Amino acid sequence: MPEPMIITIDGPAGAGKSTVAKEISRRFGYFHLDSGALYRAIGYACSLKGADLNNLQEVISVAKSIKIELTEEGKVILNGRDVTWEIRKPEGGYLASQVARFKEIREVVVELLREMAKGKKIVIDGRDAGSYIFPEADLKIYLTATPEERAKRRYEELKKRGFNVSYEEVLKEVVERDERDRNRPFAPLVVPEGAIVIDTTGKSLETVISEISQLIKNGNDC
Template identity: 35%
Template structure:
């Protein structure tokens, strides 16, 4: 494989989709670093809003209330992969189990997704971005030059999430994580607004038996093929 793009070469958009714990964020960060691109974690944007809903005691079953909160909330993702809401750094806080348990509901609201998609598309206007999520190739960046859909078995995804929690010294129960991932998959694929779905022109990569570097190199190879 040829070396990664230099910063002077043509900038493109790379969309990486897939279910929870398929390795999207880790892979996307590394691809962005190799290409000197901007990494946009759309999942962190929904988590940030969920965190704010919980902090402000907003009725999360009230779509309008959640949307109104979003419109008053500034979400910033910086080049160091830190996340800020209204200038408050919440990188770690959005990864708590409380946020994880409620983010699918918040992300299911059509009006909320519409607002988020508008923000995400603006971030990608100048290209040179790697964006990961669940509807990037189908809804946010349907014209992305490279689209990838990462998959992995539920068992493997639960194992990864469990090991990540252990490494971070967070409480973790492997069997519960499996159940949570299966529930998240159902919610993401069955929601009405922008469900988790592989774009027709996306390349599917099963990461179950691949290392992070293997997946990154596969995506970089796809990037090199773009004319």
């Protein structure tokens, strides 16, 4: 089977999607589309502009007034400024999932993502990459792990970057966000049809990456 042109990686927070997507892109020469970064950038821009996150019109007007770019090196540029790390702060996930509830915002983001993907071999990670954005993808992966393990990974990562948060706080944030992502009416977090589910609980990053590498090399039918 030929090498897949579009690979989607979906799953809940902390499952390892972006780390895995980045590494797969590097090893196989794909462009990495981090769809969550777009929701994070919009949520962040809303907070900078003091927009009310429950007011669709205010959120739309911010989303339509900004320019977001994703670079080959994995940087997120908002109106010409590098915000890659700022949007990863703990409240960034909350802001992102608030703006991501709105169908109108999702349509803006999906259009942008499809535009960014044109003519490229891509690995895209998110919540609805295989179910809604690219249902025609050649290889669909769904990564998951127990909430406790995902929260532990996130907690370790935040601690390493110098954020002062407790494990309990992180677990609560992850569980609440998953709940919001799974229960929104439009393009919720689901296992996409035809996706290969990988439970990463207790698995090393390298094991997960090599399982996916094998699927790419074997053309997904192993």
